[in-house]
Amino acid sequence: MSTDGRARVIVRDGPWGFAFLLAYIGAAIYFVSVSDxxxxxxxxxxxxxxxxxxxxxxxxxxxxxx
Numbered sequence: 602m603s604t605d606g607r608a609r610v611i612v613r614d615g616p617w618g619f620a621f622l623l624a625y626i627g628a629a630i631y632f633v634s635v636s637d638x639x640x641x642x643x644x645x646x647x648x649x650x651x652x653x654x655x656x657x658x659x660x661x662x663x664x665x666x667x
Contacts, residue, residue: 628653
């Protein structure tokens with residue numbers, strides 16, 4: 602341990618960040634491809650790609666009747 606009061610912090614979140622990036626890119630491609638192609642349709646598709654896990658959780662809860 603260092604005597605000058607500083608601590609070493611090691612963050613190992615790289616692989617998860619890459620997986621989430623790939624998931625976002627895949628969702629963005631899907632939602633933009635099903636949009637009508639207008640500017641606001643593409644913007645809405647990109648926003649839906651950010652929150653797509655919310656859709657999944659909602660539909661799973663509806664499926665199990667909660």
